[in-house]
Amino acid sequence: MFSPRYLHMQSRIYVSSKNFNSSFSTSSRPIAKFDVSNGKDSDSQTSELNPKGKHLGVFSHSTVKLPEQLKKAVDKILSSCTDTNLSQNAEILKNHLIFKKPPLTETKLQEIKVRFTEKLSAAHPSPDNSFLSAEDEKKIQNTLKSKIQKVVSQNTYRWKPVIYNEAVALTYLVARIAPEYATLYQIFQEICSRDQNFQPQTLFDFGSGIGSALWSAKSCWGDKTFKEVFCVDSSVDMNNLALALIQGGVWPNKASDFNPIDLDEKEFSSTIKGLYFRQFMPASSAVKYDLVVCAHSLLELPSAELRLQIALSLWRKSQGYLVFVEHGSRAAFEVIMEVRDFLLSLSEGNKESNLQGYVFAPCPNKTRCPRLAETTPCNFEVKYEPLQINQRIQKERYSYLVLKKGQRPDEDLQWPRVVRPVLVRSGHVICRLCTQEGKLEEIVITRAKNSKLENLMARRTKWGDLLPVQLSRPDTTELECTLEDEKNL
Numbered sequence: 001m002f003s004p005r006y007l008h009m010q011s012r013i014y015v016s017s018k019n020f021n022s023s024f025s026t027s028s029r030p031i032a033k034f035d036v037s038n039g040k041d042s043d044s045q046t047s048e049l050n051p052k053g054k055h056l057g058v059f060s061h062s063t064v065k066l067p068e069q070l071k072k073a074v075d076k077i078l079s080s081c082t083d084t085n086l087s088q089n090a091e092i093l094k095n096h097l098i099f100k101k102p103p104l105t106e107t108k109l110q111e112i113k114v115r116f117t118e119k120l121s122a123a124h125p126s127p128d129n130s131f132l133s134a135e136d137e138k139k140i141q142n143t144l145k146s147k148i149q150k151v152v153s154q155n156t157y158r159w160k161p162v163i164y165n166e167a168v169a170l171t172y173l174v175a176r177i178a179p180e181y182a183t184l185y186q187i188f189q190e191i192c193s194r195d196q197n198f199q200p201q202t203l204f205d206f207g208s209g210i211g212s213a214l215w216s217a218k219s220c221w222g223d224k225t226f227k228e229v230f231c232v233d234s235s236v237d238m239n240n241l242a243l244a245l246i247q248g249g250v251w252p253n254k255a256s257d258f259n260p261i262d263l264d265e266k267e268f269s270s271t272i273k274g275l276y277f278r279q280f281m282p283a284s285s286a287v288k289y290d291l292v293v294c295a296h297s298l299l300e301l302p303s304a305e306l307r308l309q310i311a312l313s314l315w316r317k318s319q320g321y322l323v324f325v326e327h328g329s330r331a332a333f334e335v336i337m338e339v340r341d342f343l344l345s346l347s348e349g350n351k352e353s354n355l356q357g358y359v360f361a362p363c364p365n366k367t368r369c370p371r372l373a374e375t376t377p378c379n380f381e382v383k384y385e386p387l388q389i390n391q392r393i394q395k396e397r398y399s400y401l402v403l404k405k406g407q408r409p410d411e412d413l414q415w416p417r418v419v420r421p422v423l424v425r426s427g428h429v430i431c432r433l434c435t436q437e438g439k440l441e442e443i444v445i446t447r448a449k450n451s452k453l454e455n456l457m458a459r460r461t462k463w464g465d466l467l468p469v470q471l472s473r474p475d476t477t478e479l480e481c482t483l484e485d486e487k488n489l
Contacts (some may be wrong), residue, residue, distance in 0.1 A: 006241040030471040032443045034454045035413065037230055055457050057415055057466030059190050063383045063393050064182035070215055074177060074387065077241070078247025081170055087388075090175035097176070101300050101331040102307075103159035108197070109152075112394055116151045120144065143421070161300060164235035173210050174387060176296075179396035180209075182384035183325055184216035184295060187400055190361055191321060192220050193365065199228075200290035203229045204317055206310065207297025211242035214275075217291065228274040230289070238333060239277040245463070281313060288319035295325045298335045311339045312346070321404050328340030328379030336399045337369050343477060360404040362464070364414045367438030371419075378419060378434070380464040424462055429458040431467055441471060451472070 027361045066074075083089070093234040104112075121144075135244055164172065167354055191198060200221060208231035217226065222389050235238055243252045290313050301307045315322055326332035344366055346355050362380065379397045386394050410416075416433035421442070423430040428446040433439050445458040 002173045004090075008456060017450075028440055028473070029443055031474050032445065032467075032469040032471055034450075035415070035468040035470065036453060036457075039443075054460055055468050057468050058471065059193055059462055059465055061383070061462050061464075063385055065385045066181055066387070067215065067219060070177075070245060071387075073245045073247075073249040074173065077170070077244060077264075078174070078344075080162075083167065083170070084402040086171060086174055089171045094170050094175040096174065097296070098327050098329060100298055100327075100329075101157050101159065102272055102304070102335055103302055104156060105304060109156065112156055113148065113152050116155070118150065120148055134452050141163045141245040154175040154324070159302070161302065164238050166240075167236065169210070169241045170456045172238075177210060177212060178384050178387045179213040179394070180296065181216055183396055183398045183400075184213050184323075186292070186380075187323060187361075187402065188216055188220040194360075198290075198320065199225060200320060201225060201227045202291070204289035204292045204314070205229070205231045206292070206301065206314055206320055208233045208242060208277075208293045209238050209286050209296070211245055213293040214410060216241075216458060217293075217302045226274075228252060228289075229438050230276045230278070230282075232278050233372070236281050238280065239279070245322065248415055261409075281310070285313065285316040287317070289317055291324075292322045294323070296327070298324065298326060298339065299332060304338065307335065307339065308342050315343050315346075315357070315403070315419040318403075319405055321360065321402060322357075323402050324398065325398055325400040328377060328381075328399050330375065330377045331444040333371070333377035333379060336401050337372060340401050340403075341368070342399070353403075356406040356407065357403050357405045359401070361402040361420075362434075364417050364434060366467075367439040370434065370438060370440045380443075402473055413468075413470075415468050416471065418461055418465050418467055421463045429455065431458060431461065433467060433471075435471055442473070443469070 030278065049133070061319070078086075085277075085286075100326060110474075115401075144260050164169065203214065203217055203226055205211075205247050208214070211231065214229055214231070218358075231239070233242075235256055240252055244250060296309050301310060311324075324336055326336055340359065340363075343355075343357070344359070362378070363369065369378060379398050380401045381395050383393050383395050414436045416435045418431055419434045420432040427448075428444050431445070433441050433443065445455055449456060450458075457468065
């Protein structure tokens with residue numbers, strides 16, 4: 001089904017940690033002024049010492065577990081599966097999806113072809129053609145052409161879509177239900193935490209797959225919140241499986257046309273009225289949705305033009321939040337940034353109110369991502385409990401983008417985002433940040449120069465959180481003192 005060659009490559013998915021500091025300037029670190037007034041526990045001296053206290057930029061980082069209803073539905077479906085190689089195929093599929101890249105454009109393919117043509121021509125210079133017949137000259141040209149095609153084929157990524165029939169859909173369920181649910185749950189939790197007035201009633205899920213977005217959204221905003229859920233996936237078998245999970249592991253009538261679900265809630269407590277499944281994106285953008293999600297679907301599209309077209313359609317359908325999420329690989333991160341820059345350019349250069357919006361997360365800015373200038377992608381991490389029993393807690397890295405319609409509110413302080421693990425030492429804490437100015441900065445919080453509360457806030461901040469600080473550049477005197485302190489550290 002999938003090439004086993006992906007199995008031994010897992011250790012190379014992410015850039016080595018030795019490169020983490022490559023873009024963080026340490027020669028002139030900025031001064032961090034903590035916004036203590038926005039801390040949840042800053043109103044009293046006793047609260048400063050509370051070991052459970054958190055500031056407003058800290059989000060949940062606990063291990064994510066599947067809901068019991070979902071686990072029971074999965075167990076029921078898998079209990080009737082007769083494929084003895086399901087776990088092995090799931091591992092192969094998982095690695096295939098992690099290493100997947102977008103298809104090469106025609107321009108890129110032509111550049112690669114020209115480069116290898118020049119290399120082969122230099123390595124094998126053409127002989128004197130004056131004594132060759134036309135037929136011999138043609139043979140030489142054909143031989144060189146076939147060599148070029150072979151080398152290009154061996155050195156280019158061959159993108160192929162995954163065909164999700166019933167067997168592959170079940171394999172995907174085993175491989176991806178737990179990490180996808182955990183990733184979306186963590187993203188939705190940040191939206192809940194930062195925008196507590198947002199209570200979505202409608203959900204549009206493009207590339208819905210096995211329904212991970214719906215389950216995550218229900219866990220964050222409640223079972224009865226959503227009045228309409230519209231799921232789009234080109235695979236009928238994936239739609240059938242998603243519906244079976246919602247119905248507690250009971251397979252639907254595969255001959256049905258996916259009418260709105262209206263089942264007895266006593267029999268299927270997880271069923272949502274107004275749930276629709278379709279194979280194709282609705283052409284009209286007249287109907288708007290509070291929450292629009294596109295999870296792990298951009299790399300399945302065959303061209304950059306189609307990716308941007310889909311992104312624009314989804315942006316037009318949104319009246320609240322638009323969420324994109326992919327694996328944490330370099331290729332997936334670049335695709336996310338491609339969509340980000342495209343939609344932001346439309347928002348800034350178009351007077352149409354339906355296209356106006358801003359980046360809610362993870363970027364605290366709207367400038368070009370500084371990670372694009374290096375090999376390390378901007379990704380984050382979530383811990384989750386795997387589907388298989390008695391397995392240790394696993395981690396999933398992902399890149400994501402959350403856009404919100406409208407203008408950025410004045411009370412949004414645009415705190416820096418922590419984009420790498422916080423380094424906690426005995427006497428100081430090092431935080432690597434992406435700032436409002438679109439730069440990667442490294443700050444050091446010390447016991448000597450910062451208060452006890454500021455040290456506590458920094459130590460409780462994790463990778464992916466917002467750090468409640470305002471950054472400024474030191475003057476010459478302060479800079480000399482800072483450099484001397486760093487030498488002592």
